[in-house]
Amino acid sequence: MHCGRFLRPLTRRDMLERCANGFGLVALSALLAEQQGQAAAPPGVRRAGSGLHHPARARQVIFLYMDGGPSQVDTFDYKPLLEKYHGQDPHRVFKVEPTQFDNVGKVMASPWKFRRHGQSGLWVSDLFPHVAKWADELCVVRSLVSKFPEHTSANYFLHTGSGLQGRPSLGAWLSYGLGSLNQNLPAFVVLNGGLIPPGGLDNFNSGFLPAAHQGSLFRAGNPPVANIRPLESNPAQQRDKLSLIRQLDRAAARGFVGEDAVESAIANYETAFRMQSAVPELMALQGETSTTLQRYGFEAKYEPTRIFARQCLLARRLIERGVRFVELTCPNIGADRWDQHSNLRSGHEGNARAVDQPIAALLEDLKKRGLLDTTLVVWGGEFGRTPFAQGSDGRDHNQYGFTMWLAGGGVKAGSVYGETDEWGYKVVKDRVEIHDLHALILHLLGVDHKRLTFRFGGRDMRLTDVHGEIHQALLG
Numbered sequence: 001m002h003c004g005r006f007l008r009p010l011t012r013r014d015m016l017e018r019c020a021n022g023f024g025l026v027a028l029s030a031l032l033a034e035q036q037g038q039a040a041a042p043p044g045v046r047r048a049g050s051g052l053h054h055p056a057r058a059r060q061v062i063f064l065y066m067d068g069g070p071s072q073v074d075t076f077d078y079k080p081l082l083e084k085y086h087g088q089d090p091h092r093v094f095k096v097e098p099t100q101f102d103n104v105g106k107v108m109a110s111p112w113k114f115r116r117h118g119q120s121g122l123w124v125s126d127l128f129p130h131v132a133k134w135a136d137e138l139c140v141v142r143s144l145v146s147k148f149p150e151h152t153s154a155n156y157f158l159h160t161g162s163g164l165q166g167r168p169s170l171g172a173w174l175s176y177g178l179g180s181l182n183q184n185l186p187a188f189v190v191l192n193g194g195l196i197p198p199g200g201l202d203n204f205n206s207g208f209l210p211a212a213h214q215g216s217l218f219r220a221g222n223p224p225v226a227n228i229r230p231l232e233s234n235p236a237q238q239r240d241k242l243s244l245i246r247q248l249d250r251a252a253a254r255g256f257v258g259e260d261a262v263e264s265a266i267a268n269y270e271t272a273f274r275m276q277s278a279v280p281e282l283m284a285l286q287g288e289t290s291t292t293l294q295r296y297g298f299e300a301k302y303e304p305t306r307i308f309a310r311q312c313l314l315a316r317r318l319i320e321r322g323v324r325f326v327e328l329t330c331p332n333i334g335a336d337r338w339d340q341h342s343n344l345r346s347g348h349e350g351n352a353r354a355v356d357q358p359i360a361a362l363l364e365d366l367k368k369r370g371l372l373d374t375t376l377v378v379w380g381g382e383f384g385r386t387p388f389a390q391g392s393d394g395r396d397h398n399q400y401g402f403t404m405w406l407a408g409g410g411v412k413a414g415s416v417y418g419e420t421d422e423w424g425y426k427v428v429k430d431r432v433e434i435h436d437l438h439a440l441i442l443h444l445l446g447v448d449h450k451r452l453t454f455r456f457g458g459r460d461m462r463l464t465d466v467h468g469e470i471h472q473a474l475l476g
Helices: 012-040 131-137 151-160 170-178 200-204 235-255 260-283 290-296 303-320 344-368 434-444
Strands: 060-065 104-107 114-117 122-125 138-144 188-192 216-219 325-328 375-380 388-390 402-407 415-417 427-429 454-456 459-461
Touching: 060 170, 060 303, 060 344, 114 131, 122 131, 131 138, 131 344, 138 427, 138 434, 151 200, 170 188, 170 325, 170 434, 188 303, 260 303, 290 303, 290 344, 303 325, 303 344, 344 375, 375 434
Parallel strands: 060 325, 060 375, 138 415, 188 216, 188 325
Antiparallel strands: 104 388, 114 122, 138 402, 375 402, 454 459
16 A cells, blocks of 8 residues: 555566566676676686686687598598408408498498608598698597487587487587677677588577577678678668667567567677678688688689688688687588598598698688687597498498597697597597587586586586596697
């Protein structure tokens, strides 16, 4: 009762509606405080309370995703015994596990020569003459395993830590946990060279995390994003239009307090507006020297090389602009990705020719610009291949042992970790699970994988589920 009048008590919805602006101001003040703190921090340093659990060795990640599963015994895991037993029945020399297509051929030696490179003496096949020059920067992990022998589930597992559809991607977890270093660009960007992995866009999904953290898909061409060019005739008209959208969004938000779909849509509108100025500048390569473009492969006769060259150069430019996680997908070479169930020689040669020169140029650029120390580069696919043929000239899927390499970002340069057996078939030493890889990546960025959680379905969910081990020998 107030002044002789009875007042209807506030319902919970009424209270939330009336307090919505206050909540927004609290969030805004926290955001501004964080921005001011970051602005005052020295380059490469994040203030306490910014989401880090321990000092970070890296700030950003570039994932060079090799779609389809490159063959470890044809790339970075040299097995001379395959030459000795080439053409023999594999069942007579080792136990053959069930394969995806159950078409087991003879033991098959690699069609490519392996050579030692750098002071580290790292074995690299002739498929990668350019990357081989950077052997002393690579941390080669030869003991990865997967739980899935089929592309879609294996891709979900590699990207999200679960073989099931719908979980948040690694990039989404990093966006959620650490945010972006540039408010004008998304924290998680996928540079699509032409091939979306099996499993589709759910490989880059935000899952149960807020939708604002999903991967933003950029095409390799120009424009990279649909509707990135303003349709308004002048900037003032565009600002008026955005102001109206903000008013409508605020009105809608008052009726849907706490609804992720609404709040993420508002956040994405704001990001899209800022991207209209940031993305054209990102794509303007006129400032790059002709020497730089040539090093990346912009003048290559092979079109897939030119496509991947642009992706790698854009990845470097995104890192320079503070994007947290950048993933590159493969260009289309006319074969089935790295998935050579037949025609291994032509397929792997085409894929390596597309990515080798651009990756080497990317590593060189990051090194010269002082970015490699704080940028973790990850190369690899969802599984490996068998040491015996599928049919006569291909290799089937192999989840029992495969290779990935890392560079920069605090890993041990010029090193090899783990072993497969003498055939390159199964891991026999220092087994590394996909959960371990995810835990390592988070650790290098200053995040404890056990403490980065999100409450969903009555449970504190995390990228590594209840698994994940940090292999200390991988740290530099």
